[in-house]
Amino acid sequence: MYDLVIAKGKIVTSTSVTEGDIGINNGKIAALGQNLEGRRVIDARGKLVTPGAVDTHVHLEMPIGKYSSTDDFYDGTRAAVCGGTTSIIDFVEPEDGQSLQDALAERRALADARSVIDYGLHMTIGPGQLDKLDQIPGIMDAGCGSFKLYMAYGLHLRDDQLYKALSAVGEAGGLPVVHAENWDIICALIEENIKKGNTSPHWHPRSRPEEFEAEAAGRVIKIAATAGSRVHIFHVSCPQVVEEISRAKVKGLPVTAETCPQYLLLTQDLYDRDGVEGALPVCSPPLRSDASRRELWQALGSGLFDTISTDHCPFCREEKGADLSAFNRIPGGVPSMEIRFSALYSEGVGKELISESQWVDLCCTTPARLFGLKDKGEITIGRDADLVVFDPHKEWVVTAGELQETAGWTPYEGLKLKGRPVYTISRGDILLDEGEFKAEKGRGCFLKTRTKA
């Protein structure tokens, strides 16, 4: 007799599709078989059963300038659960002069009090952390195995600084994760556009050209190779970056990459809407053309991407629209956390652009493996019982009013999807129960990311 049995579902893993029962005891997957008996049984006939999805790139209650991204660790993880996500990785951004350990403790205190699912944290290495590179081995022992390096924004590192940071992370065996854009060119193009009076969000993607996202990705791949480090490229928005990544992979370089739902589902003409509507989808890298979007799907189907995450970082309508005098004053970021798993199923599997197993691999298994979440991402005996019972026939329309996310708007408004989680289970606890959310605030645990090869 098991605590919980998920019965007669179609079990989809990254490598197989089978039918059967999953028995859960003490929060762990205890048995895979037929006709298992449980104190509670979820009838999964006609449903898919997948590992809980893992979103390795989210920004909850993240301070940017005078604003903070809208979803805190409670609201954000509640939205995650409703979307079938059972683990997230967020970020630590140390202050200059603050030790990495203190910064980690501060961020953990926020998340521990609020997160309803298990979470990990990337450590950010900005210019103010270059004198703390000797703290990297220690912070890896404390559970931060991945390091965020920016090539854009105020936190951006110059090439020599990137080289030093990549060398230190590489030597410690950690995994660098990189925001790759050419900041110098972007700054020049923004300045030029604004001087010409090109201030509307229409000019946002035109100030961040695909060529220079690709140039930056190619450059950091070369710097990482010289420094003897792996590198994971975040939020790839366009096919030119894919070319750089696939070239590196062909050479056998340890390079991996993610893309995000916004680049697969949305296009840059959204920036041409009037007023705040054009400002809402501002994010970086920006949304691209429809042709680029279609090519990204092809790349995804061909296996050129390793993971899909969200870069979830929404701001509310008032903040997005507070200063529309120039596109570079709009806080960047869109919400995607709640729709990711359903949208990738509906638009990907439903349209035969990726297989069911690729869907699970990109959203669950490889994210967990890449970041060393050893108890997550797979349906095998002994792993955490983080599972989703997914109704592939459920038709629904994305609308901000019905989402748990707190931004109050979504760039996917009106998108018709087929497929939605009915149950989301975290360590054996049913947090989404026939579509109803019930989870205790703060039940989520800190996950150590173990990236050492």
Ligand SMILES: [Zn+2]
């Ligand atoms: Zn991000």
